[in-house]
Amino acid sequence: MIARLQVDPIACDGRALCAEMLPELITLDDWGFPIIGDGPLPRRLLGDVRVTVRACPKLALKISDYSERPAVLPRRFPPSAGAELDGFDEQQEHGDDEIAAQGEHAELDRG
Amino acid sequence: MHGATTQHPPQPLGLTASGRPPDQRPRLLPDGLAAGPVSLAAHLARYGPPPSFGPGQSGQRARQALIAEVDRAGLTGRGGAGFPAARKLAAVARQGALPGRRAPVVIANGTEGEPASAKDKVLMATSPQLVLDGAALAAELTGASEAIIVVHRAVREIIDDAAAERRHARFDRVRIRVRTAADRFTGGEASAVVHWIERGIATPTATPPRLAERGLAWAPTLVQNVETLAHIALIARYGATWFRSAGTSAEPGSMLVTVIGAVREPCVLEIGIGVPVGQVLQRAGGAAAALRAVLFGGYFGVWADAGEALTRPFSAEGLAELGAGPGAGLIAALPADACGLRETARVVRYLATESAGQCGPCLFGLDAIAGELERLADGRGADLGMLRRWLGQVDGRGACAHPSGAVRLVRSALQVFSDELEQHAAGWCCGTHSILPVWSGPLR
Numbered sequence: 133m134i135a136r137l138q139v140d141p142i143a144c145d146g147r148a149l150c151a152e153m154l155p156e157l158i159t160l161d162d163w164g165f166p167i168i169g170d171g172p173l174p175r176r177l178l179g180d181v182r183v184t185v186r187a188c189p190k191l192a193l194k195i196s197d198y199s200e201r202p203a204v205l206p207r208r209f210p211p212s213a214g215a216e217l218d219g220f221d222e223q224q225e226h227g228d229d230e231i232a233a234q235g236e237h238a239e240l241d242r243g
Numbered sequence: 244m245h246g247a248t249t250q251h252p253p254q255p256l257g258l259t260a261s262g263r264p265p266d267q268r269p270r271l272l273p274d275g276l277a278a279g280p281v282s283l284a285a286h287l288a289r290y291g292p293p294p295s296f297g298p299g300q301s302g303q304r305a306r307q308a309l310i311a312e313v314d315r316a317g318l319t320g321r322g323g324a325g326f327p328a329a330r331k332l333a334a335v336a337r338q339g340a341l342p343g344r345r346a347p348v349v350i351a352n353g354t355e356g357e358p359a360s361a362k363d364k365v366l367m368a369t370s371p372q373l374v375l376d377g378a379a380l381a382a383e384l385t386g387a388s389e390a391i392i393v394v395h396r397a398v399r400e401i402i403d404d405a406a407a408e409r410r411h412a413r414f415d416r417v418r419i420r421v422r423t424a425a426d427r428f429t430g431g432e433a434s435a436v437v438h439w440i441e442r443g444i445a446t447p448t449a450t451p452p453r454l455a456e457r458g459l460a461w462a463p464t465l466v467q468n469v470e471t472l473a474h475i476a477l478i479a480r481y482g483a484t485w486f487r488s489a490g491t492s493a494e495p496g497s498m499l500v501t502v503i504g505a506v507r508e509p510c511v512l513e514i515g516i517g518v519p520v521g522q523v524l525q526r527a528g529g530a531a532a533a534l535r536a537v538l539f540g541g542y543f544g545v546w547a548d549a550g551e552a553l554t555r556p557f558s559a560e561g562l563a564e565l566g567a568g569p570g571a572g573l574i575a576a577l578p579a580d581a582c583g584l585r586e587t588a589r590v591v592r593y594l595a596t597e598s599a600g601q602c603g604p605c606l607f608g609l610d611a612i613a614g615e616l617e618r619l620a621d622g623r624g625a626d627l628g629m630l631r632r633w634l635g636q637v638d639g640r641g642a643c644a645h646p647s648g649a650v651r652l653v654r655s656a657l658q659v660f661s662d663e664l665e666q667h668a669a670g671w672c673c674g675t676h677s678i679l680p681v682w683s684g685p686l687r
Contacts, residue, residue, distance in 0.1 A: 140449055140642070141449075141601070141602035141603065141604065141605075141640060141641055141642050142448070142449050142601040142602055142642045143449075144602070144603060145603070146603045161603075161604060161608070161636040161637075161640075162607075162608075162611070162632075162633065162636060163603055163604065163607035163608065163611075164603070165603035165604050165607075165640070167636070167640075
């Protein structure tokens with residue numbers, strides 16, 4: 133898998149640890165929120181990237197498959213525990229190679 | 244509903260791609276449409292009954308055939324994104340059939356939070372039964388047992404009455420619920436509508452999961468604009484060939500447009516897709532003044548020079564060269580004595596205020612961009628370099644398309660009104676009045 137680093141902009145609070153830990157990949161915009169290069173992650177940086185993902189105090193970073201469309205992390209949670217949790221657990225356990233979104237709507241989707 | 248918007252007397256839908264007149268069976272806003280909502284009986288007399296689906300294999304085949312018919316019709320979403328309707332229906336039906344999935348839910352999106360747009364409200368106010376037909380059909384097609392109609396509060400009572408009429412007549416197999424939409428611009432985004440119904444919070448949520456997989460209460464969810472659903476209700480009756488008798492071969496059918504600004508009769512119209520923009524303005528009474536520019540699509544839309552815009556077909560294809568598109572069907576005519584930069588500044592300030600406030604670049608970036616645009620419009624020495632830097636930093640950085648849409652609007656303004664940038668830098672503004680509403684008045 134060719135990896136890509138992504139940030140969930142809703143979860144991100146601009147704490148900016150990531151930009152300090154990974155200046156090769158992450159710069160900050162004028163308001164202190166991370167701008168992550170869109171390209172595939174260089175292999176030599178994968179270790180540092182994993183450490184950075186774990187260090188994010190808002191858990192806003194994610195490594196995903198570069199071949200998939202860019203996406204951000206799940207925010208909606210199942211309304212109740214039980215059988216419906218299967219898919220969610222899977223995402224937690226296999227965060228690294230979990231499928232990215234296939235959202236087809238490039239535009240703002242108002243149905 | 245926008246105060247100046249009135250129901251316009253019906254007109255032919257305009258030319259088709261082949262030059263033949265379109266099949267004249269009634270569409271969304273047909274001839275002789277009453278000013279008030281149409282009753283169920285009158286609705287059925289006008290359009291005939293919608294198809295019903297039998298039980299078992301044959302019913303299932305009929306459902307699949309209707310999805311295929313919507314596909315052949317080439318119907319695209321009329322909420323702004325223009326995604327093919329049949330693919331969305333099929334995706335939700337497929338997800339609902341997977342083992343362990345909940346029964347799908349259909350949400351008819353009549354939020355229409357954009358203050359400049361009135362087409363969904365006019366449709367719901369005049370043909371509520373057509374929208375409910377479409378929602379009930381979409382529920383049948385996806386295997387949903389419930390359809391939730393989320394409506395702008397201006398038309399809540401009309402939809403309530405229409406739904407009650409169907410309930411008393413035992414017209415639908417699916418349950419129809421009505422909810423009042425959130426009063427926010429970003430509240431109309433598909434995931435925000437789901438969030439609103441589920442938790443009373445009208446903010447967009449991040450993907451994945453896609454709504455078609457796990458949406459409302461974790462059920463596969465179809466969120467479809469109310470106009471799209473009304474088209475489905477007609478395609479189910481008259482078929483794809485009829486639908487394609489209006490519009491162009493690449494973009495078939497009719498669509499509702501809201502025409503505002505410097506036209507004699509601001510209104511909501513049904514047009515065949517691909518009718519020249521100038522002809523659409525004619526049907527709105529014609530330009531009321533010399534035109535400087537036209538805003539296409541909505542507040543996420545694109546400005547185009549009036550000289551270039553009027554001869555273009557109103558379609559994705561026709562407007563592509565201008566970098567614009569039909570979007571949610573807004574056409575706003577900017578007169579020469581209004582200022583495009585000032586209009587843009589007002590709209591972007593509104594969009595910044597309406598940010599859901601979840602993503603930093605949107606929350607802080609749109610505010611900064613709006614501030615710079617206001618300085619620009621007021622001739623207070625805006626920093627254009629900084630403005631362009633911020634546009635680049637904000638574009639594509641939200642969980643939804645809100646910040647990117649605002650950036651698109653500003654970029655087109657800087658291009659179309661480039662000649663006026665210098666005048667504004669020298670403290671001179673050409674505008675004497677405003678045309679774009681940034682709040683929707685007492686009916687909001």
